[in-house]
Amino acid sequence: MRMKEMHDYGWKFSKYTLTPVLQVYCNAGKFEKALSIFNDMNEREWVDMHVFSILVLSFSKWVEVDKAFELIERMEDHNITLNEKTFCVLIHGFVKESRVDKALQLFDKMQQSGYYPDFSLYDVLIGGLCKIKELEKALHLFSELKQLGIHSNVQILTKLMTSFSEENKMIQLLEEMQEDIDEEAMFFFTILF
Template identity: 70%
Template sequence: RESRVDKALQLFDKMRKLGFAPDVSLYDVLIGGLCKNKELEKALYLYSEMKELGIYPDVGILTKLISSLPREREMIQLIEEMQEDLDTEAMTLLYNSVLNGLIKNGSINKAYHLLRAMMGDESNGDTEVERLFMIKKFVQPDTTSFGIVIDSLCRTDKLDLALALFRDMDQIGCKRSLLLYNNLIDGLCNSNRVEECYELLREMEELGFKPTQFTQNSIYGCLCRREDVAGALDVVREMRVHGHVPWIKYSTLLVKK
């Protein structure tokens, strides 16, 4: 079955035959669609073609390609081609796309070590990607960088590593976000570590973050699984104060008991 991207490519060819000159935004859309469809060969062909035409690829195109590439060496080649022309902010965006790419490829430990290297920590230098970024001192991780890695660590039950990274954000003056707190609280609740969740909840409230329905239901669900009726009811009362509703899938756990 012909995809929408294939139809877009056909239209792209017709446009060029009629004399229309493609620009960077058009290549961005096409390369993004091909990356989404995992048609990387075609995406890389368009990337090479635009450079031959003298069209300068923007950061959006580079991040789409890097986060979709299956091999580290290919990621590095793209970065090496463009790094001299990019500012600090753009390099951080590329760095985040490398983290995404490594995690998509199942290399969570490599992503963790790369982030640690960028924080200035001692590194084991186990990937070419890491060594490249160790040279580029001006590339500094941001809140998004930490979010990418911490979320993947939470999803793979590497909570102690996730918490250590979270605590170390202060070292480089990186601000924590509500999303980070929610992901950590949910991960801890799924591992029955509810006491630590309460610590994080107090901390986030002190920083001015209000618990969301997701935050409170994560804790509520953990207490329901523990059959802690009193604790669960306390959370429900607190939820009502914030206008939140307990999720039925957790409430039924108490009813069944």
């Protein structure tokens, strides 16, 4: 039965009946219909963090990163913030789509919201920055990771090392990292480079 037909038969919609409908449209990639439901819910003031998260995560999943980011900004207008899990999923999604700029903006918002990023977020952001050759930003995040007392691993070090084309930069990085990496990793890098 379609929404209009249900309404014509006297069905009364609520936040709890429209949220699953929104989810179905999002899962099917029917964003115009999903946005129509969202706007209807918004007019009735039924929008909460869960409803926003459904839309934002769906847009991210279907590679509509700019729309997802617009929704995040609309959430702020409603004084709604993302939860930690949603931040993490979105950051991973933005990096996967090579939108590291948006991922970094979310990373900052996440920290401003009082959440502490874990090692995997630093790993994915550093990897994304290395991929697009934003090495200074990658080194800044690596430095931030060290300041937090989080030890890096061979994967992060490999991403950084393979991104540098200048030998003196690699040597400088190895010297900085010497205290953070174990003997096995240092042996690996000595052989590799």
